[in-house]
Amino acid sequence: MERTPGGLRGTGETVARTDVLIVGAGPVGLTAALELRRRGVACRVIDRLQAPVPHAKAVGIQPRTFELWDRAGVIDDALAAAVPMRGQLAYVNGVERGRIDLELPPDVPYTFAALPQYETERILTEHLERHGTHVERGTELVTFVQDGGGVWSTVLTASGATRDIRSRYLVGCDGAHSAVRKGLGLTFEGGALAEEYMLADVETDWKLPPGYSVRSTHLGDDGIPDDLLVCIPLPGRSRYRMSMLVPPGLSTAAGPPGRVAHGAQEGPRPELADIQAVVNRLAPEPAVVSEMRWSSVFRISHRIVDRYGEGRVFVAGDAAHIHPPTGAQGMNTGIQDAANLAWKLALATAGLNAPTLLESYDAERRPVGEEVVGRTVRHATGGGVQAGSDDPAHVMLREAQLLVGYRDGPLTGALSGVSGAPDSGDRAPDCGGLVGPLATYPVRLFDLLRRGPDHTLVLYGPDIAALDRFGGAVAEVSRRTHGRVPVVAVLGSGGRLDGNTRVPVWNDSRAEFRRMYRTEGPTGFLVRPDGYLSLRLGPDTVTELSTYLSRVLRT
Numbered sequence: 001m002e003r004t005p006g007g008l009r010g011t012g013e014t015v016a017r018t019d020v021l022i023v024g025a026g027p028v029g030l031t032a033a034l035e036l037r038r039r040g041v042a043c044r045v046i047d048r049l050q051a052p053v054p055h056a057k058a059v060g061i062q063p064r065t066f067e068l069w070d071r072a073g074v075i076d077d078a079l080a081a082a083v084p085m086r087g088q089l090a091y092v093n094g095v096e097r098g099r100i101d102l103e104l105p106p107d108v109p110y111t112f113a114a115l116p117q118y119e120t121e122r123i124l125t126e127h128l129e130r131h132g133t134h135v136e137r138g139t140e141l142v143t144f145v146q147d148g149g150g151v152w153s154t155v156l157t158a159s160g161a162t163r164d165i166r167s168r169y170l171v172g173c174d175g176a177h178s179a180v181r182k183g184l185g186l187t188f189e190g191g192a193l194a195e196e197y198m199l200a201d202v203e204t205d206w207k208l209p210p211g212y213s214v215r216s217t218h219l220g221d222d223g224i225p226d227d228l229l230v231c232i233p234l235p236g237r238s239r240y241r242m243s244m245l246v247p248p249g250l251s252t253a254a255g256p257p258g259r260v261a262h263g264a265q266e267g268p269r270p271e272l273a274d275i276q277a278v279v280n281r282l283a284p285e286p287a288v289v290s291e292m293r294w295s296s297v298f299r300i301s302h303r304i305v306d307r308y309g310e311g312r313v314f315v316a317g318d319a320a321h322i323h324p325p326t327g328a329q330g331m332n333t334g335i336q337d338a339a340n341l342a343w344k345l346a347l348a349t350a351g352l353n354a355p356t357l358l359e360s361y362d363a364e365r366r367p368v369g370e371e372v373v374g375r376t377v378r379h380a381t382g383g384g385v386q387a388g389s390d391d392p393a394h395v396m397l398r399e400a401q402l403l404v405g406y407r408d409g410p411l412t413g414a415l416s417g418v419s420g421a422p423d424s425g426d427r428a429p430d431c432g433g434l435v436g437p438l439a440t441y442p443v444r445l446f447d448l449l450r451r452g453p454d455h456t457l458v459l460y461g462p463d464i465a466a467l468d469r470f471g472g473a474v475a476e477v478s479r480r481t482h483g484r485v486p487v488v489a490v491l492g493s494g495g496r497l498d499g500n501t502r503v504p505v506w507n508d509s510r511a512e513f514r515r516m517y518r519t520e521g522p523t524g525f526l527v528r529p530d531g532y533l534s535l536r537l538g539p540d541t542v543t544e545l546s547t548y549l550s551r552v553l554r555t
Contacts, residue, residue: 041350183313443506473537
C-alpha cells in the first residue's frame with residue numbers, strides 16, 4: 001500500500017503515473033512541458049481553466065526568449081506570428097521628450113517583438129501536441145504530498161471526479177495565486193503598487209510610426225505624474241494594448257486579506273468610452289479608438305518566494321515572482337525559469353543527475369528573479385526603463401535579457417580571465433559564417449547547437465592538428481555521458497577542411513567565431529542545454545572538464 005493525499009491506495013492500474021506533473025498551461029508551464037517532451041520525458045499538464053484566456057496579457061518577447069525557442073524548434077512559428085518592436089516614443093504634457101530605438105549589436109540573431117500571450121500559448125501548445133502531450137483542461141490541483149520516491153497529487157477533473165496522480169516531480173507554473181506555492185509553504189513577500197490600471201486591446205487611427213510603443217504622461221503643478229497612457233503595438237492593423245490609470249468609478253477592492261492583488265480583477269470592465277477619454281487627454285495626436293477586443297482593471301504587486309522549490313516540488317514564473325510589467329520582463333523570465341529547470345529534471349528522471357543538480361535551479365534562478373523584481377519596481381515608480389542609466393547599449397542588452405548569467409552559480413567552472421570574452425556562466429553568443437566541407441552556404445553556430453537537447457562540446461583550433469589535441473576531452477565527455485553529448489569543431493578561417501576528421505568540422509570562414517569568443521590558440525567550450533557556457537577550457541584540461549561533469553552527472 002502507498003499513502004496518497006486521499007488516504008491509502010494500492011499500487012494498481014487505477015493510479016495515473018508520470019515523470020513530471022506540471023500545474024498551469026500558460027507560457028511557462030507549456031515551455032517546461034515542451035522542454036521535457038523533446039528530451040523524451042513523460043509529463044502531464046493540467047490547468048483549472050476550461051479554455052485558454054483569449055486576452056493579450058503579456059505581449060513583449062525578448063531576444064533571449066527567441067533564442068530559447070530557436071533551440072526548441074519553435075522559432076519559425078513564433079517569428080511568423082509576432083511583429084517587430086522598434087522602439088518607444090515618450091511624451092510629457094503633449095510634447096515629445098524622447099525617442100528610444102531598440103537597437104542591438106549585429107551579432108544578436110533576434111530583436112524585440114510583440115506577440116499576444118494567447119498566440120504564444122497557441123504556438124507552444126501545438127508544438128507540445130506534436131510530442132503527444134495534450135493539456136488537461138478544467139483540471140485543478142487540490143492537494144499534494146511528497147515522499148522520497150515522488151509526489152502524490154490529488155486533482156479535480158472537469159467532470160467533477162477526483163483523481164490521484166503519482167509523479168516523480170511536480171512543477172507549479174500556476175501563477176500569482178499558485179496552489180503549488182501555497183501547498184509547499186513558501187513565503188511570498190513583497191508589496192503592491194497603489195495605482196490601478198485599465199487595460200484594453202483596441203485599434204486606433206493615429207499616424208504614429210508602426211512598431212513603436214507610446215508612453216505619454218501628464219505632470220501636475222507639483223511635477224508629479226498624475227495621468228498616464230502606455231500603448232504597445234500588437235499584430236494587426238493599427239492595433240495596440242493600451243494601459244492607463246483607472247478612473248474612480250471603475251476602481252476595485254483589493255480582495256480579501258492575504259490574497260495577492262495582481263493581474264486582472266473581477267468587477268466592472270472598462271468601456272470603449274473610458275479608453276477614448278484617456279486617449280483624448282494624452283494621445284500625442286487626435287485619435288479614435290475602436291474594435292475593442294478585451295478590457296480589464298489590473299492591479300500590480302511585487303513579490304518573490306523565499307526558495308524556488310523543496311524536495312521534488314518546484315515553482316516557476318508568476319508562481320515564484322511577480323512584479324510590474326515595465327520592460328516586458330515577467331513572462332520572459334518565467335520562460336527562462338522553465339528552460340533552466342527542464343534540462344535538469346530530464347537528467348534526474350533518467351537517473352543521470354548529480355545529487356545536487358536540482359538544487360542549482362534555486363541557486364541560479366532566484367537571484368535573477370530578485371534582480372528583475374527590484375529593477376521593474378524601480379522603473380515603474382521612477383520614470384520607465386531608461387531611468388537611472390547613462391548607457392543605452394547596456395540597457396538594451398539588459399532588457400533583452402542577454403546579460404542574464406550564472407558566473408556565481410554552483411555549476412560554473414573556473415573563469416578563464418580572458419578579457420572581454422564570454423566565460424563560464426555567460427550566455428553563449430551566436431556567430432555566422434561557418435562553412436562545412438560539402439555545403440558551400442554558411443550556417444550559424446546556433447544552427448549547430450540546436451541539433452541536440454543536451455550539452456554540446458564546441459572545439460576551436462587554427463588547424464586540424466590543433467583540434468586533434470582535444471582527443472582526451474572528447475573521450476572524457478563521451479565516456480561520462482555515454483556518447484550523449486555531440487561535438488562540434490570550428491576550424492580557423494585559414495584552415496583547410498579535408499572531411500576526414502572524427503567529429504564534424506566547420507570552417508570559421510569570416511573569423512566571426514574567433515572574434516566573438518576571443519580565441520587565439522586551441523580552445524574548447526562546453527555549452528549547456530539552455531545555451532550558457534559551462535566551461536572555457538584548453539586542450540590539456542581534461543581534469544577540469546571531469547570535475548565539472550561531476551557537478552552535473554551522477555558518477
